[in-house]
Amino acid sequence: MSRKEAHLQDSDRRRQDWELARKGIQLILNNKYEDALKIFENREDSIPLSAGYLFTIFMNAAMSFDDAVLTLSLNTLKDLETRCSQNLGWLRTFKNKVFGNYNDVSPYELLEQQITLADTQVCHAVLYMMTEDSTAGLVKGAWALRKAWGLYHSAYKELATQYKKIYGFSANLPETPSMWRLSESANNTPNSTPATTPVSPGEPPHLQFAEPSNSGIRKRLYQFFSPVSTPQICPEEVKRLMCAVSFGYGLFHLCVSLLPTSALRFVHILGFASDRKVGIEALMFSRSGPDMRAPLASLALLWYHTVVNPSFIHFNSDDLSTSVEEAEAIINESNHEFSESSIFLFFKARLYRLKKKIDEAVSTYTKAVKYSGIRELAVLCLHEVGWCYLMQLEFQKALKSFNQLKKNESIKHLYSYLAALCHGCMDDMNMVAVMSQNIKLIEMEKQCELDPKISRRSGLLMPPKSPFYYRLLTYEMLYLWDSLPSQEDIIIIVQDCEDQGDPLKHSKNVDPIVGLRPLILGVCLGCLGRREEAINLLSSIRGQREKLVVDKGTRRGYRHIAAFAMYETAMLLMKEGNSREAKELLDTILHQYSSYDFENRLNFKIHSALKEIAAAS
Template structure:
C-alpha cells in the first residue's frame, strides 16, 4: 500500500478484505495505522479499532493507535471509568514503544555530554519508536489537563510533560541531524515531530503566568507562534500519517481553545482552507462536518452552523459520545438565537445521556427554563423547582477536586431559592461565562435583541426592588455587565465603559457575585485595547489579574487575562520595527523549539 492511497472507496474495500500480515514490521505497521486513520475519519470507528487491537501489545504503531482511541473516548465522555481505562491503555502503549527504542548504556549517556550523537546509527524502527513513545507520553499528560480546570491539575499535567519533553527533544534532534537520504518514511516521522512540538508549545503557552513561572523554573517553556508554525508545516506534509492530526490540532486551537480560554479570534481563513481540503477527502466524516459547523458558529452564522451540526450529529451512530458534542454546540447556538425551548431540549438530552457533569447540564436546563418562565405550564414549574433541588446532589469530585463550574451552579441553585424561586437572566450569564459574546459580537442583529432583553429586565428589577433587597445590587451589577458587553460589541465604547464603571462603584455592596468586578475589569481592559489605548489596557488587565482573589471561576478568567496580555505583547512587538526584525520564530533549522 503506497502512502498516496487516499481514495475513500479503496479504504472501505480494504477494510473488508484486508490480508493481515503474520508479522508486523515497520512498513506494515505504518500502512495499517494510516488505514485505521482513514477508516476513523470516514466514521468507521469500530473497523478502525478492530484493525488496531490485535497488535496493540506488540506493535508500536498499533499500541499508539489503541491508546489514542481510548484517549479520545475519555475526552469525549469525561467519565472516570473511561479516563482510567485510557490511562491504563496509554501506560501499556508506553511500555510497548519503549521496547523498540534505542537502549542507551550509562557509558553512552556520559559520552553524549562529551561528543555529538551519531543519529545516522539509529535504525528507522528506533527513531519511530522514539516518536511513538513521545506521543503516548503527550497523550498521558493531556489526560491530566482535561480532568478539570483547577490549577493543581495543570501543574501535575505540566510535570508529567517532563519525560515527554525530553523524548520530543530527541526526536527534534533526530529530524534535524540525521541523514534522511535513504529513509522513505521520513514524512511520517516529520509530521509526528511537528505535531508533537506544535501541540506542546501551544499547551504550555496557554497556561497562566503563575503556572508558567513555576514550569519555567523546572525547565519548561512554550511559544504560541512556534507551536502554530510547526503544526502548519506538519499540516502541509500531504499523505503523511500525522498530517490529519496536525490539521485537527490547528482547528481545535483556532475554533475552540481561543474562544473558551483565549482573548482574540482564531485564524478563520486558515481554518476554512483546512476544512474545505479535508471535506474533499472525507465529505461525510463526522469530524470535519463538526469543524465546519463550528467555523460557521464562530463567524456568527448561527443558522448555517445549526444545519452543519445536525449533519454531523446524524452522520454516524457508532460513537454516541460524539452526539453529545453536537448537543452542546446546538444548545448554545439556539441560546444565541434566544430559542430557549430548543436550548432546553438539548440541555435535557445532555442531562439524560451524558455523565460528564449532570450538575452543569442540569443547571443549564434549569437556566433555559427560567428564561421561558412565563411559558411554563402545568407540572413544568414543579419540574423546574425540583431540578434546582436535585442539582447540588449531582456535584462530583475529580481527583479530589470539585469542578469550578459545578460549584458555581450549586451556588446559583441556593440563590434561586433565596430569591423566591427565581434568577435574573441565568442563561445569558452562562452565555457570557462560556465566552458566547465573542460569537454574538460578529453579528449586530444577534446583539441588539439581547440588549433589548437586558434593558427590559433592568426595568423589571427596579420595579421589584422592594421584594429583592438582599441581592438587588448583585442582580443589577450582573445586568450592568451584560448591558456593557452588548454596547462593547456594538462599538459603543463610551456607553460600555460607563456601565462597567457604574458596576465598580457598587463593589462593596455585592453580597454573592464577587466575580463580576474582576470579570468587568478584564472586559474594560480589552475595551481599552479596542480603542488602541495599549498602556491603559495593560494596566487594567494587570489590575484584573493581581488585585482580586478567591472569587468564582477565577482560573477561567486568569486564562483569558494571560491570553490577552500575551496577544497584547505580540501586538506591540509587531508594531515595533526593531523588535519585529529581531523576533525569530524558528526561521532556520538551527533554532530549537524548546
C-alpha cells in the same frame, strides 16, 4: 536469511504497520469505529498500531470527559509508556553496550518509540489540564511536558539533520526556536551531503545520525550512551518520522503557549519555553505527510482555530478573521477525504458558529450526530445545538436539547440547571420549581460529579421570580461560555437589560447577582461599538460589589462579576489605545482576585492579553 534480507523484511513490516495505523485513524475519523478497532486489536507487537489505538481512546476522552473513558485513556497511556521506555534511557543503553543488544531493535524502531513516548507525555499533560481545574493539574501537566521536551528535542534534532541532508538544507521545515537550533557542526560533518545537491528520494543512501563535534570525553560519552547508533534509514522513513515528530513537537508548543503566567514561570524554571507560531507551523508540516498523525494534526489546528483562539482574541477581530480563514482552508482541503466525518463536521459547524451563521451551524451539527458512531461526539454536538438555540434566544428549542442531555447521568447537573433557566425564561414557574427540586436531589444523592459553580447558581432559582431574572442568568451563561449571539440578538439583549432594568418601569425586578445586569449590558454595548458607555457601566461594577454586606462565602462565590467587568474594561481600553491602564487592570485581577468562578478561564485570557500588550510595546 541474510542480514540484508532481514532488514528489508523488517522495513516491509514497519511500512505495513504504519500504513495500517493511518488506515485505522482514517476509519475512526470517517465514523467506522468498529472497523478501526479490528485493525488495532492485534497491536501487541506494533508500536504504530498501539499509538493509533491510543490516539483513538485519547480523542474519545478529550471529547467526552467520561470517567470510564478517561480511566481507559490513562491506563492505555501508562501501558504504552512502559513499552516504549524499555529500549530507551541510559541504563538500557549501558546494558546493550556492555552485554550486547539482544533485542536487536533497529534505530528506526527506537526513533518510533521515542516519538511515541513523547506523544504519551503530551497526552498526559492535556488530560491533566483538562480534568484538574487547579494549579496542581497545571503543574502536573507542565512536568509531563518537561519530559516530552527532552524526547522531542533529541528526535527532532536528529531527524531534521537527516531530512535536510536528503532534501537539501533549504527544505521547508518548521522554524526552530533559538534554544533548539541545530548546530552548524552537525551539518558540516565530512560525510554530509552538500546542501546544493540533495539526494534523490528514490535513491536511499546509507545515513548516520550526526554526533557532536566536540572531541574528547564528551564525544565518547555521547557515542557510548546514545540509544541510536549508525542507523541506515531511507528517505521515505525520514520524511514520515519527520512528520510524526512535528505533530507532537507542534502540539507541545501549542499546549505550553496556552499555559497561564503562573504555570509559565514554573515551566521556565524547568528549562524550556514555547512558541505558538512554531507550533502551528509544525502542525501544518505534519498534516502534509504520510504518517497517521497527519489527520490528527489537522484536527489539532481546527481545535485551536475554532475553539481555543476565539477565546483569546476577544480584543482583536482581525485575529479572529485569520483563524476563521485558516480553519476554512483546512476543512476545504480535507473535504475529499473526510466529507462525512462527524468530527470534521463538528469543526465545520464550529466555524459556522464563529461566523454567526447559526442556522447553518445547527444543520451541520445535526448532520454530524446522524453520521457519528461515537456516543460522546453525538452528545457534544447535541450540546452545541442547544447552545446555538440559546444564542438565538430560542428557549423552547434549546429546552428540547437540554432535556435530552440531562438524561446522561454524568452531565445531568449542568443541563438540569440550563433546562430550569429555559422554563423560567418562558415564564413556566411550576417547571422551574420542579427542576429546582430535581437539582437538589441530584446534589443530595451525588448522582454525578457536581459542579460547585452550578450548585451555587441553582440556589438562585427559587423562589420564583420574573422571566427577566432567569433571562439574566441565561445571558450570564452565554457570556461565560463565550457564546454571545449575533449583533441582531445582542441588540435584543441590550434593549431587554435597559428596559427591564429601569426601576421606574419595573420596580419589582431584582438582579440575581449584584452587578450582573450592568456586566451583561456593558459587554453587549462594547460589542456594538458604544465603548464610552460600556466603559462607564463596567467601571461602576467594582464599587457596587465592594459595598455588598453579605456573608463571605456568597461574596467570594460571585467575585467573578467584578473580575470579568475589569477584564472587559481592559479590553475596551486596549481598543482605545490605552494599554497602560489596561495592563494595570489586568494585573489587579491577577494579584487581588482569586478563588472565584471561572478563574482559570479568565486567567488564560488575561495571560494572552498581557502577551499582546508586551508585544506591542
